Amino acid sequence: MTLTLTLARPDDWHLHLRDGAMLAAVLPETTRHFARAIVMPNLVPPVITSADAAAYRSRILAALPEGAEFTPLMTLYLTEETDPDDLAAAHAAGLITAVKLYPAGATTNSASGVQNFDKVRPVLERMAEIGCPLCVHGEVTDRAIDIFDREAVFIDRILDPIRRQVPELKVIMEHITTRDGVEYVKANPARLAATITVQHLMLERNDMLVGGMRPHYYCLPILKRREHRDALRAAATSGDARFFLGTDSAPHPTHAKEAECCAAGCFTAPIALSCLAHVFEEENALNKLEGFTSLHGPAFYGLPVNSETLTLTKGAALSYPKSLAAGAHSVTLFDPGTPLHWHVS
Ligand code: NCD
Ligand code: ZN
Ligand code: ZN
Secondary structure: OOOEEEEEOOOEEEEOOOOHHHHHHHHHHHHOOOOEEEEOOOOOOOOOOHHHHHHHHHHHHHHOOOOOOOEEEEEEEOOOOOOHHHHHHHHHOOOEEEEEEOEOOOOOOOOOOEOOHHHHHHHHHHHHHHOOOEEEOOOOOOOOOOHHHHHHHHHHHHHHHHHHHOOOOOEEEOOOOOHHHHHHHHHOOOOEEEEEOHHHHHOOHHHHHOOOOOHHHOOOOOOOOHHHHHHHHHHHOOOOOOEEEOOOEOOOOHHHHOOOOOOOOEOOHHHHHHHHHHHHHHOOOHHHHHHHHHHHHHHHHOOOOOOOEEEEEEOOOOOOOOEEEEOOEEEEOOOOOOOOOEEEO
């Protein structure tokens, strides 16, 4: 018996497309399966102004493969100097869908992020007024805080105070990695949602560290212990509309991953849907997959569900390349270390 699953076409609510040769290489891997994606602004230099976002959007559209139907949903990178009028104009014009908060130094290309959260309060208040959501990389950067605790401490020290000060602000906790993240979302139903990545549903920290260090599993927030992975799996497969897919597919050249100081990020876009079907099947929750990939995200962002569909078929073990050429470099694909049987047809 052939097992097939037809879903409304998925969207990716957290994606890194980069620029130049890397953009050209990775964009088709997303447009093949996804109709829209929230595009992260952490370029070097970052996408800070509406003019930056317009220019980046044009470069993405110019790089689209022939015939691709794909809408990049642009974001601005919040800094302590962000001009609220420029932001509001970009939002009113439909140029941007959200604004991204990186605590300074928390992750890849976040040096221009926010150090003093009080300084951005007026911008956050303006965003609440105009209904522009805030996407958050939720980790503290305090050296004294253990890397495995940085998400939980961020919730207490930064996120919860912000949400109390600006209660009308819509917030997306991106790539949550802990039970604490899941529980915070569940306990705070108003204007709060979370995205979950492929790698955090499939892996725990043992997969990255036991028997040798696997740089292609190193991403931020870092993989946590198994009980956290299981809490994420339970949230993603529960049907709760506050949890939805943000792959956080984050390509880096292979030489930057396989390095003395390895770059953070997993390039999951090419096999993201095969991985998710695998996880949802393991959890006996294939009937909840469409909500996670295609329905909950649009509902939270107030956008229509895609009218096209995508079909997954279960068959022989999926074969996929180890890497992809990107200009003079290559990018290594995420390999979950287990055979995948779901094919996008
Ligand atoms: C992302 C990147 O490479 O831009 N890396 C990652 O490990 N997730 C940045 C981010 O999303 O934090
Ligand atoms: Zn991040
Ligand atoms: Zn990311």
